[in-house]
Amino acid sequence: MFNRVNMRVKICGITQTEQAIAIARHGATHLGFICVPQSPRYLTPAALAEITEALDAAGVVTKTVGVFADASLAEMVAIVRRANLSHIQLHGQETPEHCQQLLAELPGIFLIKAIRVRTAADLLRAETYAPYVDALLLDAYHPQQLGGTGLTLDWDALVSFKPACPWMLAGGLTPENIPTALATLNPDGIDLSSGVEQHPGVKDLALVQHLFEQLQPWLPISAEV
Ligand SMILES: O=C(O)c1ccccc1NCC(=O)[C@H](O)[C@H](O)COP(=O)(O)O
Secondary structure, three states: OOOOOOEEEEEEOOOOHHHHHHHHHHOOOEEEEEOOOOOOOEOOHHHHHHHHHHHHHOOOOOEEEEEEOOOOHHHHHHHHHHHOOOEEEEOOOOOHHHHHHHHHHOOOOEEEEEEEEOOHHHHHHHHOOHHHOOEEEEEEOOOOOOOOOOOOOOHHHHOOOOOOOOEEEOOOOOOOOHHHHHHHHOOOEEEEOHHHEEEOOEEOHHHHHHHHHHOHHHOOEOOOO
């Protein structure tokens, strides 16, 4: 069994302050907040800012990720500034050019581009973003939902995915399947939402605790990018 020293662990779709604090204290390096109005996990900018202010006030050190899908540059800039986010995750059809524009507008922001993988061509497309982003995130494809689907990727199809930047695995991860996922694919990070949830937006803290117990062989984890 290998031992990762820079494993990023992102828990996504958090909507409650107390849960954000508890999940960060369990060891999540990144907390994800959904800024996509169609999602059942959507947070208004005001509610998001309230949570990030509470994290600061509680002295919790973690990365805060705003998840957007085809939002305007102006909207993303406004929300990042209002909630003092460290990261943006682009989960829609954004191009490498969009990534460059965003970085020009928000120097210092960490950028994650999510790719919903259906075919091998999507993996090749993902690699074209590497020069413009801090990390890639591979998620499952669903025809109606952009994310938080609980669907698992075909891990065998990903074994030769070695982009020129760090990458995170998402899609249907659970405390139970995470050891196999890590041993099979060796990603730089993982992202979980519905697999540690009671219902959309409400996490199950017992499952989060179980996840970090399962991750023990891969600790220590790091909050870099
Ligand atoms: O989670 C959502 O509701 C969502 C809505 C719109 C765009 C992205 C969304 N989630 C993005 C994530 O990063 C999720 O963690 C990722 O899709 C994995 O979800 P799951 O399969 O439930 O672990």
